[in-house]
Amino acid sequence: MTVSKSVLVIGGSSDIGHATALRYAERSWQVALAARDTITAQRNADDIKARTGNDVAVHALDILETDRLAAFVDDLPALPDTVISVVGELGDQARAERDIAHAAMVMRTNFEAPSLLLGLFANAFAARGSGTIVGVSSVAGDRGRGSNYVYGAAKAGFSQFLSGLRNRMALTGKVRVVTVKPGFVRTRMTAHLKLPAPLTVTPARVAADIYAAAEESPRDVIYVGRRFWLVMTIIGLIPEALFKRLKL
Amino acid sequence: MSDLAGWGNYPRIPTEQLVPARAEAIAPLLAGRSGLVARGQGRAYGDAAVGMATTLTSSRLNRMRRFDPASGELTVEAGVTIADILATYVPRGFFLKVVPGTKFVSIGGAIAADVHGKNHHRDGGFGDHVIALRLMLPNGEIVTCSRHANAELFHATVGGMGLTGIIVEATLVLMPIETGWLVQETHVAEDLDAAMAALERTAAHTYSVAWIDCLARGRALGRSLIYAADHASAADKDRFAPARDAFPPQRRAGPSMPAFMPSFVLNPLAVRGFNALYFRRGARQALTPQLVHWDPYFFPLDTIGHWNRIYGPRGFLQHQCVIPAANARRVLAEILDRVARRGSASFLAVLKQLGDSHGLMSFPLRGYTLAMDFPIQDSLFGFLDELDAIVTAAGGRLYLAKDARQSRATFAAGYAGLDGLRDIRRCIGATDKLVSHLSARLGI
Numbered sequence: 001m002t003v004s005k006s007v008l009v010i011g012g013s014s015d016i017g018h019a020t021a022l023r024y025a026e027r028s029w030q031v032a033l034a035a036r037d038t039i040t041a042q043r044n045a046d047d048i049k050a051r052t053g054n055d056v057a058v059h060a061l062d063i064l065e066t067d068r069l070a071a072f073v074d075d076l077p078a079l080p081d082t083v084i085s086v087v088g089e090l091g092d093q094a095r096a097e098r099d100i101a102h103a104a105m106v107m108r109t110n111f112e113a114p115s116l117l118l119g120l121f122a123n124a125f126a127a128r129g130s131g132t133i134v135g136v137s138s139v140a141g142d143r144g145r146g147s148n149y150v151y152g153a154a155k156a157g158f159s160q161f162l163s164g165l166r167n168r169m170a171l172t173g174k175v176r177v178v179t180v181k182p183g184f185v186r187t188r189m190t191a192h193l194k195l196p197a198p199l200t201v202t203p204a205r206v207a208a209d210i211y212a213a214a215e216e217s218p219r220d221v222i223y224v225g226r227r228f229w230l231v232m233t234i235i236g237l238i239p240e241a242l243f244k245r246l247k248l
Numbered sequence: 249m250s251d252l253a254g255w256g257n258y259p260r261i262p263t264e265q266l267v268p269a270r271a272e273a274i275a276p277l278l279a280g281r282s283g284l285v286a287r288g289q290g291r292a293y294g295d296a297a298v299g300m301a302t303t304l305t306s307s308r309l310n311r312m313r314r315f316d317p318a319s320g321e322l323t324v325e326a327g328v329t330i331a332d333i334l335a336t337y338v339p340r341g342f343f344l345k346v347v348p349g350t351k352f353v354s355i356g357g358a359i360a361a362d363v364h365g366k367n368h369h370r371d372g373g374f375g376d377h378v379i380a381l382r383l384m385l386p387n388g389e390i391v392t393c394s395r396h397a398n399a400e401l402f403h404a405t406v407g408g409m410g411l412t413g414i415i416v417e418a419t420l421v422l423m424p425i426e427t428g429w430l431v432q433e434t435h436v437a438e439d440l441d442a443a444m445a446a447l448e449r450t451a452a453h454t455y456s457v458a459w460i461d462c463l464a465r466g467r468a469l470g471r472s473l474i475y476a477a478d479h480a481s482a483a484d485k486d487r488f489a490p491a492r493d494a495f496p497p498q499r500r501a502g503p504s505m506p507a508f509m510p511s512f513v514l515n516p517l518a519v520r521g522f523n524a525l526y527f528r529r530g531a532r533q534a535l536t537p538q539l540v541h542w543d544p545y546f547f548p549l550d551t552i553g554h555w556n557r558i559y560g561p562r563g564f565l566q567h568q569c570v571i572p573a574a575n576a577r578r579v580l581a582e583i584l585d586r587v588a589r590r591g592s593a594s595f596l597a598v599l600k601q602l603g604d605s606h607g608l609m610s611f612p613l614r615g616y617t618l619a620m621d622f623p624i625q626d627s628l629f630g631f632l633d634e635l636d637a638i639v640t641a642a643g644g645r646l647y648l649a650k651d652a653r654q655s656r657a658t659f660a661a662g663y664a665g666l667d668g669l670r671d672i673r674r675c676i677g678a679t680d681k682l683v684s685h686l687s688a689r690l691g692i
């Protein structure tokens with residue numbers, strides 16, 4: 001008999017976290033969610049149970065309480081095979097320009113806290129000799145734009161952290177690190193924005209791409225929505241002298 | 249504020265749109281607002297799901313709550329769609345007792361319109377398979393309604409077109425199926441008498457429906473293909489297609505109509521040609537049973553996304569009436585004759601048998617229902633008023649989920665439950681609070 005593998009989704013109250021956890025549950029993985037808003041996470045857990053028949057555990061976690069992250073990892077009933085962080089906070093760029101506390105919260109939520117937590121999982125996975133780490137970053141981290149550079153800079157930091165972690169893990173053992181860069185996804189985070197329909201994907205699509213890259217045909221960095229890879233490549237090629245004058 | 253319409257793209261009306269993330273978020277939105285109505289997937293054709301001031305869409309109330317495979321009882325939030333339920337549970341061997349002709353409807357919408365399938369004469373409406381629902385009243389309070397608790401409210405909400413509150417959750421029963429296939433027989437009927445006889449003859453099958461060629465006239469008036477079907481047993485499936493999967497997944501979405509078609513696309517000549525082809529194909533399959541996948545069987549129109557755009561930017565109307573059995577033959581002939589003589593391009597008409605219904609404002613009654621699509625033209629409205637007069641005189645009525653234009657008199661003549669609904673609305677404080685363009689137009 002094969003024992004089913006286990007996944008822990010951090011940010012289990014989000015739409016992308018829900019869709020990703022469901023994808024894994026449909027493929028018979030044991031699923032646990034970690035979330036600050038445990039009521040919404042429980043709603044997602046109940047949904048996954050109703051759909052698949054599999055029980056889903058919910059753990060409470062405020063990722064900004066970084067001094068408790070080590071205890072969180074230690075106290076888990078079992079170390080999962082795969083850990084996925086979808087934690088993030090878009091914030092309000094205009095506010096972040098005036099309000100240091102808000103800017104710091106955006107930076108910490110997108111960069112500092114998930115990096116620290118995934119770093120702890122990396123150590124534990126390395127000690128065990130196996131594991132897959134998935135970090136959901138964003139295309140916004142590929143180049144700083146005036147309209148959301150506080151969020152973008154934090155995502156850039158997170159992407160670079162994952163890149164370095166992947167390098168370190170690849171040299172030492174069997175732990176894999178996957179960076180996921182969605183473009184536009186129709187979720188709570190973007191419910192108030194008008195997104196360009198041809199470039200916007202569903203959470204289920206992000207989930208399917210995460211599962212494929214993490215578990216089926218291993219990839220290191222993926223863009224969700226192939227078209228976004230092209231868009232970001234072009235944006236990346238614009239010379240800074242010109243780029244700084246664009247309204248983006 | 250942005251413009252919103254039903255599936256018929258008529259009328260288009262500006263309204264504030266709210267999309268609450270979960271049930272708890274609704275009460276604060278209700279407070280301080282009036283002229284509001286719930287909306288599911290917007291598949292009602294007319295103005296039922298457009299609020300007078302505000303429209304509250306359920307698309308994010310899309311989580312399932314619990315499922316018991318032993319009893320088939322499934323509890324879901326009201327924004328969960330039939331498409332989602334079937335995609336999830338067909339592979340597990342379950343089906344819904346009642347499905348309408350499109351799977352892109354929400355459970356809230358299916359209850360609010362007490363939708364009927366091709367098995368209404370046997371199995372009743374969608375509401376008959378709802379065990380309980382959680383309804384948010386205009387004051388923000390959530391009550392559980394069932395046949396035993398708050399029964400009056402339950403009966404008014406099934407078929408109540410969103411006018412008794414916002415359904416936030418419902419418990420329904422799924423039925424076990426042996427396969428995700430159907431065994432279908434096609435019958436050819438050369439005229440209306442033959443079509444009605446065939447529907448009666450095939451009533452023992454779980455599903456039956458007639459597609460009428462609306463352009464056939466004279467002796468061929470009512471020329472139809474009748475499709476009768478039953479869920480295939482495992483043995484049926486093995487006999488027809490041993491290699492196929494017993495529970496095939498939903499079909500992939502097909503192409504989508506990219507934009508509104510110019511109106512000449514649907515000219516009578518093109519429709520005549522289409523219908524001739526359709527009937528030749530149907531006649532070829534006549535009487536040889538076929539094994540059909542559940543998705544194209546129940547939802548043939550869903551393969552083309554946004555097919556409503558084919559009717560052009562002015563939109564279209566669907567006229568769906570029910571005629572009590574006793575008068576049906578004569579009255580349907582008269583309606584079809586008028587439609588054929590008008591020569592307007594209605595693709596096909598759908599004729600089904602209906603049984604009794606149990607919601608206060610449910611549409612079905614024992615008899616026959618006829619549904620026809622018409623592109624909007626200035627002359628259409630007067631023509632449909634004439635059809636309404638025939639329907640009313642025969643003791644029939646029009647389906648609110650398809651309506652965008654019937655008169656108050658037609659409505660009041662058809663729906664004996666109207667006064668009861670008004671009383672309940674007064675009692676729960678819904679009269680000014682829950683108002684759709686349909687309810688305002690019809691004086692509900």
Ligand SMILES: Cc1cc2nc3c(=O)[nH]c(=O)nc-3n(C[C@H](O)[C@H](O)[C@H](O)COP(=O)(O)OP(=O)(O)OC[C@H]3O[C@@H](n4cnc5c(N)ncnc54)[C@H](O)[C@@H]3O)c2cc1C
Pocket residue numbers: 255285286287288289290291292293296297306326327347348349350352353354355356357358360361362363364365408409410411413414415416549649650684
């Ligand atoms: C191609 C096609 C085929 C169809 N075939 C059939 C058929 O065979 N049989 C049949 O009966 N119908 C049929 N219909 C009509 C359709 O099933 C109904 O209009 C159904 O109500 C649509 O559900 P919806 O989620 O889109 O609701 P909407 O169209 O958004 O709303 C319909 C009504 O339900 C109310 N409502 C929606 N959600 C809630 C809620 N959460 N709480 C309270 N009220 C709510 C609205 O206020 C409105 O009055 C068909 C429609 C199409 C487009």
Ligand SMILES: NC(=O)c1ccc[n+]([C@@H]2O[C@H](COP(=O)([O-])OP(=O)(O)OC[C@H]3O[C@@H](n4cnc5c(N)ncnc54)[C@H](OP(=O)(O)O)[C@@H]3O)[C@@H](O)[C@H]2O)c1
Pocket residue numbers: 011012013014015016017035036037040061062063064086087088089090109136137138139181182183184185186187188189190
């Ligand atoms: N939507 C897009 O277009 C898009 C595009 C690119 C990248 N992304 C990224 O995708 C990820 C998921 O986003 P989403 O769109 O699904 O939006 P979301 O629902 O806002 O997801 C953000 C998640 O992060 C959690 N979170 C924030 N602060 C936390 C904290 N201190 N402790 C614990 N959890 C915390 C949120 O939990 P709470 O419920 O408790 O707030 C929520 O689960 C994010 O990293 C986002 O940056 C999204």
